[in-house]
Amino acid sequence: MRYAHEVGDVRAAEGALMARLPEGTLMRRAAAGLARVCAGLLGRVYGADVVVLAGSGDNGGDALYAGARLARRGARVRAVAAGSRLHQEGLADLRAAGGRLIDLADAGAAVAAADLVIDGLTGIGGSGALREPHATLALAASGAGGIVVACDVPSGVDASSGQVEGAAVRADVTVTFGTLKPGLLIDPGASYCGVVELVDIGLGPYLDDPDVVSPAAEDVRPPVPGPESDKYRRGVVGILAGGEAFTGAAVLSVGGAVRGGAGMVRFASVRPAVELVRQRWPEAVTTVIEPGEKALDGIGRVQAWVAGPGLGTGEDAEGLLQAVLSTELPVLVDADGLTVLARRRDLLARDAPTLLTPHAGELARLLDADRGEIEARRLEFVRRAAAELDATVLLKGSTTVIAEPGRPVRVNPTGTSWLATAGTGDVLSGLTGALLAGGLSALDAATAGAYLHGLAARLAAGGASPDAGEAPIGAFDVITALPAAFRTLPW
């Protein structure tokens, strides 16, 4: 698990630690770590051309001190001051080491020619869109031919949320201090960071519980069948999906569940969807729901439900969703089911676990919010959704984030933009439903489902050979790659 803390927590921990250390110790530790990473990236420091972009705060101070360390190892280091103030001790150290300050007017050419650019414009103190000249410098750095290393946070990225309101530095590597910040893990900010390197400056004992966590492979623990297992004990997942209009979503959701490790998949829908599912997934046990039917009698026992993909949003769909949500079983609601819930939020008043898996558009309807704002501030909205809807919420999209009231938000580390294609969400619903039926909590099922789904997509897009490059994929390719994704786990 990787841990991230918001700016307020970082500052509180910094304050507590600094009170016990001689002044300047933390900045020296940060700068030493930053310089070490830069030296490693350069390979040969002696003679390298390094440009430091320095803002007026401590982020600029870190970058200037790091520049001084590289200058002492023989690099040609030039610094650009954005604005009228500069960290004076950092500048003095750089000058003492042989580095120098250049005019703002010469910054563009210097950045373009540099072997390495250190972005020290703003760190955790940055707020709102970058002003000038910071914005122009950030754009110049983003287009630089050399390596771009962001100090603590790429300037222009909000450290706590990942929001990017204007220009921001696109870094190859971000060297962050003490703990990760949520904005380094969540898009759009995460996409500006490149590789994130954490430098330990001793904050650990002073930090509270994390605000955000990002699971690693060892944190993903799908249920494993043992000698005593049978199909019922492994977990039966019920899938209520597909309708007269949409049948494909049902096929994809059932496929996700079959390959997700369900002991049995029970599928209930109208006749055309059932016929299609039987052809493609003969493993599934199917039940035909007649038009107008609003109960799910005679379907047999299940341990968890998935409801919604392709279900439709009319009266029949509403009645069936109500039937599922009135059980005492865990229920995952996706797609059309979420559209129904937007007008029937009363159906969420239940004691058993409910897992909602919206994309930003579906969440916008559920919260009566703006889709664009949700995409820009995913962390804030997924938390708000979990609190307001009193459910576990998995918000899909460029970074999938999962919230449950009172728990750190989980950020999925896998995935690829090749997943942005119709039907892949249906696969996720079935896969995650199988994990729920297998006994995982809603939070753990969502975590494991998102992880395996994103990894399967990467494997499908990347092909068998690591040198092969990537290719577009369809939702079925994600299902096909699920066994390979499971095999990567350290079970």
Ligand SMILES: NC(=O)C1=CN([C@@H]2O[C@H](COP(=O)(O)OP(=O)(O)OC[C@H]3O[C@@H](n4cnc5c(N)ncnc54)[C@H](OP(=O)(O)O)[C@@H]3O)[C@@H](O)[C@H]2O)[C@@H](O)CC1
């Ligand atoms: N905490 C820790 O544990 C440790 C912290 N350390 C380091 O300190 C950093 C935090 O330093 P910090 O607090 O001085 O803030 P920082 O990020 O330099 O930014 C402030 C400056 O930016 C400016 N500015 C703001 N927004 C702007 C905008 N939109 N556009 C343009 N300018 C904008 C703002 O200007 P103002 O608004 O005041 O005019 C102000 O001058 C942290 O990231 C890490 O690197 C390490 O050394 C050791 C351990």
Ligand SMILES: Nc1ncnc2c1ncn2[C@@H]1O[C@H](COP(=O)(O)OP(=O)(O)O)[C@@H](O)[C@H]1O
């Ligand atoms: N830009 C992106 N980068 C990575 N993953 C994405 C991106 N856009 C969408 N996805 C993923 O693709 C899937 C799409 O799901 P969804 O929107 O429900 O599609 P559908 O309803 O067609 O199945 C989700 O798992 C989502 O997280």
Ligand SMILES: [K+]
């Ligand atoms: K920075």
